[in-house]
Amino acid sequence: MAFFGPAGKKNKKDFKKRPKRAKRVEAPKPCRFEKEGTFQIDYRDTATLNRYVSSQGKLSSGKRNGNTAFYQRQLALAVKRARYLALLPYVGE
Secondary structure, three states: OOOOOOOOOOOHHHOOOOOOOOOOOOOOOOOHHHHHOOOOOOOOOHHHHHOOEOOOOOEOOHHHHOOOHHHHHHHHHHHHHHHHOOOOOOOOO
């Protein structure tokens, strides 16, 4: 039987801290709709909407595609309308 007393006890000071990793900093992507100067995203423009929908039918996030919050909300609404009118599929292939 081993004796686990104060002599065998390890303090927090005995453990070394790992150095923290440097965080990746990516350049912000410009919003495509601001660059083109469009104010309203049209739900009938399926070619534009398909760029922001994955093969599974999921909407890509605004952080990933570079859209501003204003246009990301419009994009989500336009995709939902296009799906309701059967212009876009709800589920991918």
